[in-house]
Amino acid sequence: MNWPNVVVIALALLFSFGLLALLLKEKRIDSENTIRFACIAAGLLIVIIVAFVPIANDKASSGLIALGGTIFGYVICDVAKKREGE
Numbered sequence: 001m002n003w004p005n006v007v008v009i010a011l012a013l014l015f016s017f018g019l020l021a022l023l024l025k026e027k028r029i030d031s032e033n034t035i036r037f038a039c040i041a042a043g044l045l046i047v048i049i050v051a052f053v054p055i056a057n058d059k060a061s062s063g064l065i066a067l068g069g070t071i072f073g074y075v076i077c078d079v080a081k082k083r084e085g086e
Helices: 003-025 032-052 058-085
Strands: none
Touching: 003 032, 032 058
């Protein structure tokens, strides 16, 4: 993996998480479903990066996998709590 690939991956992740943070800060995301959708989209972006971009560094790959797992774990936990309350 060369530096241009790393920069593109970093910018894509920074853009997606920065956009999510901006929308949360500006209160443009009011619905819980919208937040879940944004988290799922960010998680899928991470999964696509790990699956299709060859990352030579094992620690970076493991970190991205852990971040994606954390995002999907949050979504699953949130959905389970909501269904438990129904």
